[in-house]
Amino acid sequence: MQHRAGKAGAGDPINAECHALKIAVKVTEAWHKGGGPDWPEVPLGVVATLAVASLNAEPTAGFAEWVQARSPAEFFALARLVWRGVLLRQPDVVRMAAPMLGWLGDEDEKFADRVKRTADAALAAGQVELTTGDRGFDADLLGPVLGALRSPAAAQVNAQMYTPGDVACALTSVMLGDLRPGQVFCDDTVGTGGLFRAAAQVIRGRGLNPATMTWYGADIDELAVAAAAVNSLIWQLGPNVVLYVGDPLADADWSATADRQKAQFHEQVDVLRRVLAALELGNTPI
Numbered sequence: 001m002q003h004r005a006g007k008a009g010a011g012d013p014i015n016a017e018c019h020a021l022k023i024a025v026k027v028t029e030a031w032h033k034g035g036g037p038d039w040p041e042v043p044l045g046v047v048a049t050l051a052v053a054s055l056n057a058e059p060t061a062g063f064a065e066w067v068q069a070r071s072p073a074e075f076f077a078l079a080r081l082v083w084r085g086v087l088l089r090q091p092d093v094v095r096m097a098a099p100m101l102g103w104l105g106d107e108d109e110k111f112a113d114r115v116k117r118t119a120d121a122a123l124a125a126g127q128v129e130l131t132t133g134d135r136g137f138d139a140d141l142l143g144p145v146l147g148a149l150r151s152p153a154a155a156q157v158n159a160q161m162y163t164p165g166d167v168a169c170a171l172t173s174v175m176l177g178d179l180r181p182g183q184v185f186c187d188d189t190v191g192t193g194g195l196f197r198a199a200a201q202v203i204r205g206r207g208l209n210p211a212t213m214t215w216y217g218a219d220i221d222e223l224a225v226a227a228a229a230v231n232s233l234i235w236q237l238g239p240n241v242v243l244y245v246g247d248p249l250a251d252a253d254w255s256a257t258a259d260r261q262k263a264q265f266h267e268q269v270d271v272l273r274r275v276l277a278a279l280e281l282g283n284t285p286i
């Protein structure tokens, strides 16, 4: 990662990483139990949904138990509510996360049971403790989940394809010199954003707010980029996150392309909002 131009998480980062791997294994086992198509985007989207839903939850308040007690149909309704909220506040996150959200509209009974079983496995493995509030800063949960789901032996997983968190933190704390608000960070093989997480922790540790920085990330893997988009919420990277799906070697100016794509999307959202208001569909969630 290149960089141009407080407070660390409350928990123990090494334990948080182990915990993330454990959740990844449990999620992958639950998803593959009983067979069915691979569709890694679905369990990844389920874990992402629980992560976003639990961002502001208090783990002691029984959120996990409450979700576990929901029927599959109720879980789908909750998931739609969660993403509606994100769409209203940060539509660009939904644009980038879309490849892992297609399942929200598919409520075939067997499929819905499989989704709910996977969510329950993540919750039973303690996902809420890992993704609530500042605890979410301590690990990249979606990286190991995607790595496990992509592993050739996906049913008996022990795989992680991204830079381990402690290595990422060591790398970034050495690489990052003087820091000031407004700096630009860039990773052109961003994966699920692990180096951004580590950089954000260094930034917090120096009393600055990562949300005041600009973050550019590219990757050829659209699911990894989708996970990076959700991670940008979990890690509170702020509004200036610009992600790009593609090969930076084929577009040397990819960050400008990504800026353009993001700006065009926001223009289209504004037009759509005006049309919806004119049609008196103002409550439509966009």
Ligand SMILES: C[S@@+](CC[C@H](N)C(=O)[O-])C[C@H]1O[C@@H](n2cnc3c(N)ncnc32)[C@H](O)[C@@H]1O
Binding pocket: 161, 162, 163, 187, 188, 189, 190, 191, 192, 193, 194, 195, 218, 219, 220, 221, 224, 246, 247, 248, 249
């Ligand atoms: C080892 S991971 C590193 C991810 C992240 N930077 C980290 O340290 O955790 C390598 C990433 O590079 C991506 N990748 C491989 N070839 C690429 C290319 N030509 N353009 C963009 N991304 C690429 C892969 O999809 C993968 O997510």
